[in-house]
Amino acid sequence: MASRKITFINHMKKLARSLADHVSTSGDDWSIKGFIDVNRNVYTISSDTKMISKILEIQLLPKLIEFAHSTGYEIVLPEKQNWYPDLSFVCKKNSNIKFAVDIKTTYRLANYKDFCNGFTLGSHGEYFKNRKSTKNVQFPYGDYLGHVVLGALYTRVDLDHDFGTKNINELDSITSVITDFLFFAEEKWKIASDKGGSGNTANIGSIDYIPDVVSGNGAFANLGENLFDEYWTNRGILEVKDKQTGDFKKLTKLSEFLEFKGMDPSLLNPPAQKRKNRE
Numbered sequence: 001m002a003s004r005k006i007t008f009i010n011h012m013k014k015l016a017r018s019l020a021d022h023v024s025t026s027g028d029d030w031s032i033k034g035f036i037d038v039n040r041n042v043y044t045i046s047s048d049t050k051m052i053s054k055i056l057e058i059q060l061l062p063k064l065i066e067f068a069h070s071t072g073y074e075i076v077l078p079e080k081q082n083w084y085p086d087l088s089f090v091c092k093k094n095s096n097i098k099f100a101v102d103i104k105t106t107y108r109l110a111n112y113k114d115f116c117n118g119f120t121l122g123s124h125g126e127y128f129k130n131r132k133s134t135k136n137v138q139f140p141y142g143d144y145l146g147h148v149v150l151g152a153l154y155t156r157v158d159l160d161h162d163f164g165t166k167n168i169n170e171l172d173s174i175t176s177v178i179t180d181f182l183f184f185a186e187e188k189w190k191i192a193s194d195k196g197g198s199g200n201t202a203n204i205g206s207i208d209y210i211p212d213v214v215s216g217n218g219a220f221a222n223l224g225e226n227l228f229d230e231y232w233t234n235r236g237i238l239e240v241k242d243k244q245t246g247d248f249k250k251l252t253k254l255s256e257f258l259e260f261k262g263m264d265p266s267l268l269n270p271p272a273q274k275r276k277n278r279e
Helices: 002-023 049-070 168-173 210-215 225-234 254-261
Strands: 034-036 041-044 073-076 087-091 098-107 120-123 146-156 165-167 178-187 192-196 203-206 239-241 248-250
Touching: 002 049, 002 098, 002 146, 002 178, 041 168, 049 073, 049 098, 049 146, 098 120, 146 210, 165 168, 178 210, 192 225, 225 254, 239 254
Parallel strands: 098 146
Antiparallel strands: 034 041, 041 165, 073 087, 087 098, 120 203, 146 178, 192 203, 239 248
16 A cells, blocks of 8 residues: 555646646746636636635646546545545545545745745644544545645746726737746655644644745654654643743643654754745
8 A cells, every 4th residue: 555655646746847837827827817708808806815716627627637637536526515535536446435625725935935834734623633534635635545635836926917898809918927837746745844734723834934844854754754743732731841830831832742752853843944934
């Protein structure tokens, strides 16, 4: 099964390298300009991250279905909107072989070189803690051989966008709201941080230094997936001693967890750079 996992992830990495061309113009801008109605009116869009993420997911789906069939898998979509994962890849010959693939998108930070806004990597709630649970998950978390992020990084275009209606004949004059895509595929645990995702502390957060993101050099890189699972199962629940006060508090840092387990703190893999040290 380990070799099956390696093969699947390598195929996903190869696919990711081809996706920028699939969604971009020859000038590296997003090929999506807006929505069109039956009267050939084009309604331009904003750089709202949720809207961009959903449209990209729709745009990529035919390519992902083609990829699944070519590698011996079928795609199962979640029964409900907010269920994990976005896509379940189920082997045609052996339905016990499944991979969870989440499509994640975010933008580069304009004022911080080589940093992005980060990703949320799914919940560490019920289905994460109880690997046989069917709550908010297409298949039990433990049924998947691997949990993969198909990520898209992009640059937002700074413009005074005209949100009016344009005719299809004016399509070439509409400026794309995002540009310069970078796609990657990586196992979730390899790009995870020890912090919660933005806006929801029940979500796992990612690292945000782009070279580390695309190379899978996250906080758990030296520790492995099992410790990633253990940390996020206990975060916010396990009580550890505060060094400064001596009181017990809820676990919120990987360094605290390593100390609690009596592990070498040098195993902690910090981000390669900090935002405050940017050029």
